[in-house]
Amino acid sequence: MTDPAHGTGGRVAPAAGPPRRRRGERGSVTAELAVGLPVLVLLLLAGLTAVGAVTTALRCGDAAREAVLAAARGEPGSVAAEQLAPPGAEIEVTATADTVVATVRAPVPLLGARLPGRWVEARSVAAVEPGYPGPAP
Numbered sequence: 001m002t003d004p005a006h007g008t009g010g011r012v013a014p015a016a017g018p019p020r021r022r023r024g025e026r027g028s029v030t031a032e033l034a035v036g037l038p039v040l041v042l043l044l045l046a047g048l049t050a051v052g053a054v055t056t057a058l059r060c061g062d063a064a065r066e067a068v069l070a071a072a073r074g075e076p077g078s079v080a081a082e083q084l085a086p087p088g089a090e091i092e093v094t095a096t097a098d099t100v101v102a103t104v105r106a107p108v109p110l111l112g113a114r115l116p117g118r119w120v121e122a123r124s125v126a127a128v129e130p131g132y133p134g135p136a137p
């Protein structure tokens with residue numbers, strides 16, 4: 001039965017004010033932050049490295065495409081590739097009688113510049129343009 005004076009059915013209402021903490025929970029927020037913050041920083045660095053790798057791969061692809069098109073027209077392909085290639089890129093243009101192949105490789109630093117990087121590579125192939133003097137590497 002409910003108590004008509006209080007109307008709570010015999011239950012006691014919780015006390016107002018801030019909740020009391022147990023003694024074993026002191027500093028738990030600090031400990032969780034100390035564990036979680038380095039993980040967040042590592043995830044941020046990994047994400048930035050992935051964006052850098054994709055950007056470098058796209059720049060290598062653009063440079064290889066321009067190199068092969070320029071070489072197919074008889075112009076120096078490596079000069080065209082150097083304008084678009086990322087810093088530290090290795091450019092190789094090879095020509096045969098009827099085709100031109102350009103390969104551009106560039107380093108991608110892992111987790112900033114502290115660890116040795118990986119390499120990304122892009123390759124393009126084009127036929128020699130008719131009416132031009134011939135392929136030029």
